[in-house]
Amino acid sequence: MTPADLVLTRQGLRFRGRRYACSIGRGGLNAAKREGDGATPLGEHRIVGMLYRPDRINAPTGWARPILPGDLWSDAPEDPHYNHLVRAPYGQSHERLRRADPLYDLVILTDWNWPDAAPGRGSAIFIHQWRRPLYPTEGCVALSRRHLHSIAQDLVPGSRLIVR
Template sequence: MIVVTTDGWDVDHGTLRTYVRDGTQWKEQGQASDVTIGRHGSAWGVGLSPPQHDGPVKKEGDGRSPAGVFRIGEAFGYAETNPTALPYRGLTASDYCVDVDGSPYYNQLVDEKKVGAAAVGGATEAMRRDLHFDGDRAYRIGFVIEHNPDGRKGAGSCIFAHLWKSPTSPTAGCTAMTDATMERLLAWLDPSKKPVFVLLPKTEYARLRDAWNLPSP
């Protein structure tokens, strides 16, 4: 389990910790790390956790990172291969994540060469950011946070863990971190152990910890 906690709904940064289950308990592994999240903070997303009724709700383009519990999907990066145990996608210049909520490919990673230029029309998430945006390194290595996996229209799309620009640079809704933290996560995550990603403001974490069987803070 990867756990990110923040000081409130509207806070754009937090702390990342990692845990493994030991019997019925969670045991922390590794060092806590600083991360940045959405520029407007966080909001309830669509994942494994039950819907909540107090607090903001994630919407497309709101600049908030989804809060809740989510499966961890495939890893990706600019290199063709990566030693991570996660399924890995070597990105090309024609790979996009579709953030246009009217598209049948909404919230999917697709290859423009396979689906056609019209299918990615209007999408802003070119995955090879180094080629499309003057050498941008954000997606050099990262992984998918499976928010809104069924592509519910307008509920938010293309949520990743990726590299940060700086400790004070928030994201459009992803969770960003140092190269060293990301490299540690990719080496540590084991898909056979069904890893999950949790993001919550501290007050919500305290409220839900027992019901959701989350690690002690």
């Protein structure tokens, strides 16, 4: 483990010697993650990117990429672009990254089932803002806005989200 790793524990998300309250998937933790199960997958997941809404926040790091109008994330297991960023118009099942609510104002991307996505193994394990304190996600890890922004400023590409 390196100091730049995020470690999910029973007490929350540990990062750089601090613990942060966080939410996980409504399906709990699972070593056999599947699309739609709502579980947070066990394992070590590399941080491979960061996205932010430039119309709402400043870039948290120099390596963060803006979420543009029309940015989507494919969650269609049968599609060749499954578990990848795609652009509208897009006819397959997808999730909008530019949401009306603030959940995806800042998104930290992990390498769960990416870049070579296995169909049905689950898409998009993000670290993002929670809907409300400790409200479960669809499999992602979620934090308060303040804590998410604080962590994002100190992350480096290649840091890991460790889920045991």
